[in-house]
Amino acid sequence: MNYVLIESFCALAKRLNFTKAAADIFITQPSLSRNIVMLENELGFQLFHRSKHAVALTDLGKQFLPYAEAIKAANDKAALFAAAISKNAQSAIMKEVRIGVATFQFTKFLPALISYMSAEMPDIRFSVTDGLQDDIFQQLKENELDIILTEGHSLGDKKGLDTLLISRNLMKLVVPVGHPATMVNGPIPLSTLQWYGQPLLTIDTTIHRIVKEQAPALEVKQMHASTQALSLIEAGLGFSICQEGMRRIYPPTVVFLDLEEDLYMEATIAWIKDANAPAWRDKFLHKLSVFVEHYNTNDTFSEE
Numbered sequence: 462m463n464y465v466l467i468e469s470f471c472a473l474a475k476r477l478n479f480t481k482a483a484a485d486i487f488i489t490q491p492s493l494s495r496n497i498v499m500l501e502n503e504l505g506f507q508l509f510h511r512s513k514h515a516v517a518l519t520d521l522g523k524q525f526l527p528y529a530e531a532i533k534a535a536n537d538k539a540a541l542f543a544a545a546i547s548k549n550a551q552s553a554i555m556k557e558v559r560i561g562v563a564t565f566q567f568t569k570f571l572p573a574l575i576s577y578m579s580a581e582m583p584d585i586r587f588s589v590t591d592g593l594q595d596d597i598f599q600q601l602k603e604n605e606l607d608i609i610l611t612e613g614h615s616l617g618d619k620k621g622l623d624t625l626l627i628s629r630n631l632m633k634l635v636v637p638v639g640h641p642a643t644m645v646n647g648p649i650p651l652s653t654l655q656w657y658g659q660p661l662l663t664i665d666t667t668i669h670r671i672v673k674e675q676a677p678a679l680e681v682k683q684m685h686a687s688t689q690a691l692s693l694i695e696a697g698l699g700f701s702i703c704q705e706g707m708r709r710i711y712p713p714t715v716v717f718l719d720l721e722e723d724l725y726m727e728a729t730i731a732w733i734k735d736a737n738a739p740a741w742r743d744k745f746l747h748k749l750s751v752f753v754e755h756y757n758t759n760d761t762f763s764e765e
Contacts, residue, residue: 463499463503466503470500477518479516558585563609563611578752607732626728633705637694643718650675660680684701695714695715
């Protein structure tokens, strides 16, 4: 039996007025009239007495009304059930972790992380945004990202942030071919960098501070990304201190030299603290810490 016809009958039985009943179910009055006639034809008996001034249920209409209301109530419950299922399914889809990546140093780490987490929590999907260090940190603060992978940021002292150390990478002095530093035998002391008359190009605020303590006369220029310094180094307009792993992408026109002091750049995962976060987020962060713990040991990423 057509639900639209049942709905029309119940609305008219309640209002006993075609205009008001049609408005209740958001159809026109002629449509309501046609629906009542179609239902009466289907049932084989009249449901309403109609006159110019009044509408009333027939005896058979009164007897049929409880059945019609039961049909309507069952349909309404089914619709609510379907809506709840749809909402739950949508909630599952909405379990998305938005990752910001500030450097290509994570080209191996990130795919391994997503592969592991997808297997451990298949109801979560991932999206990845790359950008400059400052940009993705700003997106994290504005809740446009859930976690960021970054190097060179001193995030441990940032209020409202939780961090997880991925690795500490040994730093090297990077100079163009033919630079005077390449003529030095042995590691280069930080204190001698100010002798070269060129600025140090760095993205790491911690390195910036350490170098200025050792070589106060040295000009230090803050870069947004290591790649920004590359063209300046190639042109002989400066030198840099960056992690050993960068060697594989730098051109043969630059040289990596050992420093006398052991300097490290920290690779870090950071996220905003949120006491009201859903329970699945705590589970995700726990598994994230398990992955990081085993990543550098080539473990199978299995938990005890």
